[in-house]
Amino acid sequence: FTIHGLWPDSKGKMLNDCGSGDDYDDIPDAHMRKQLESDWPNLTSRAGEIKKYQEFWGYEFNKHGTCSMDRYNQDQYFELALKLKNQFDLLNILRNHGIIPGKTCTVKDVEDAIKAVTAHVPNLNCI
Numbered sequence: 001f002t003i004h005g006l007w008p009d010s011k012g013k014m015l016n017d018c019g020s021g022d023d024y025d026d027i028p029d030a031h032m033r034k035q036l037e038s039d040w041p042n043l044t045s046r047a048g049e050i051k052k053y054q055e056f057w058g059y060e061f062n063k064h065g066t067c068s069m070d071r072y073n074q075d076q077y078f079e080l081a082l083k084l085k086n087q088f089d090l091l092n093i094l095r096n097h098g099i100i101p102g103k104t105c106t107v108k109d110v111e112d113a114i115k116a117v118t119a120h121v122p123n124l125n126c127i
Contacts, residue, residue: 001090003040005060006081008068019066024058025074036078039085093117 008015027033037047042056057078065077072080097113099105107124114122 001085002043003081003085005064006077006084007064015067016063017066019062019069021062023066023069023074024061026054027057027078032075032078035082039082040078088114088118090114 027036033050033053036057037050037053040057040060041047042049042053045052045056061074061077065072065074068077093116094100094110094113097109097116099109099113107126110124111121114120
């Protein structure tokens with residue numbers, strides 16, 4: 001599992017594009033970049049293509065992260081995304097609820113398993 005995004009909302013309404021569009025600063029910290037490359041990868045780029053990764057993270061931050069700047073600066077936004085991703089072991093949660101490869105289940109089964117542990121309904125999309 002990877003991070004797709006961290007989207008602030010206000011009373012159930014997802015917030016987008018709250019900044020000027022160029023609020024993102026490239027992440028200089030090598031340790032943070034390595035964590036993000038692992039946990040929030042740009043799936044259209046190869047590992048190590050840091051310019052493409054920076055563009056991807058910049059897009060996500062400018063679109064969504066700017067909507068939380070009154071609470072989290074850019075570093076805190078990415079740190080929070082990593083913390084939330086690593087707070088739960090989704091593969092273990094699913095396995096413990098009988099959701100394993102090769103076994104048929106519904107989206108609701110997956111949602112219920114995740115909600116039982118996290119107390120939140122995940123936003124899932126099947127493609």
